[in-house]
Amino acid sequence: MKSVPLFAMFGITLIISCTPKTVPAAATKTITAEYLAQGKTIYDNACKKCHDLPDPKDHSAQDWVGIMNSMAPKSNLTDQQHEMVYDYIVSAIKE
Numbered sequence: 681m682k683s684v685p686l687f688a689m690f691g692i693t694l695i696i697s698c699t700p701k702t703v704p705a706a707a708t709k710t711i712t713a714e715y716l717a718q719g720k721t722i723y724d725n726a727c728k729k730c731h732d733l734p735d736p737k738d739h740s741a742q743d744w745v746g747i748m749n750s751m752a753p754k755s756n757l758t759d760q761q762h763e764m765v766y767d768y769i770v771s772a773i774k775e
C-alpha cells in the first residue's frame with residue numbers, strides 16, 4: 681500500500697470568509713458553537729505540546745493577537761486554524 685488519497689478533508693469551511701462584505705469585517709463573521717468547538721479542539725491538541733495549556737483569561741484579547749502570531753507557527757497551524765483558535769480564546773475570555 682503505497683499511497684492513500686487524503687484529499688477533500690479540508691477546504692469546505694475556507695469559503696466562508698470570501699462573501700462580499702457590506703459591513704465591517706468583525707461584524708460579518710458568523711461564529712457558531714460548532715466553529716468554536718473546533719477551535720477549542722485545535723487549541724487543546726496543539727497548544728499543550730511544549731507547555732501547559734494556557735488559560736485564555738490570563739491574557740487580554742489584544743495580547744492574544746501577538747501571542748497567537750508567535751505560537752501559531754510553532755504549532756504549525758494553518759491561517760484558518762490560527763483564526764479559529766483565536767476566536768475560541770476570545771470567546772473563552774468572555775465567558
Ligand code: HEC
Pocket residue numbers: 723726727728729730731734739747750751752754755765
Ligand atoms: C513548539 C513549542 C510550542 C507550541 C506548539 C506552542 N507554544 Fe506557546 N510557548 C512556547 C515557548 C518556548 C514559550 C515561551 C517563550 C516565548 O514566549 O516564545 C511559549 C509561551 C507561550 C505563552 C506565554 C506568552 C507570554 O507572553 O506570557 C502563551 C500564552 C502560549 N505560549 C500560548 C500558546 C498557544 C495558544 C499555543 C497553541 C496555538 C502554543 N502556545 C503552542 C512554545 C510553544
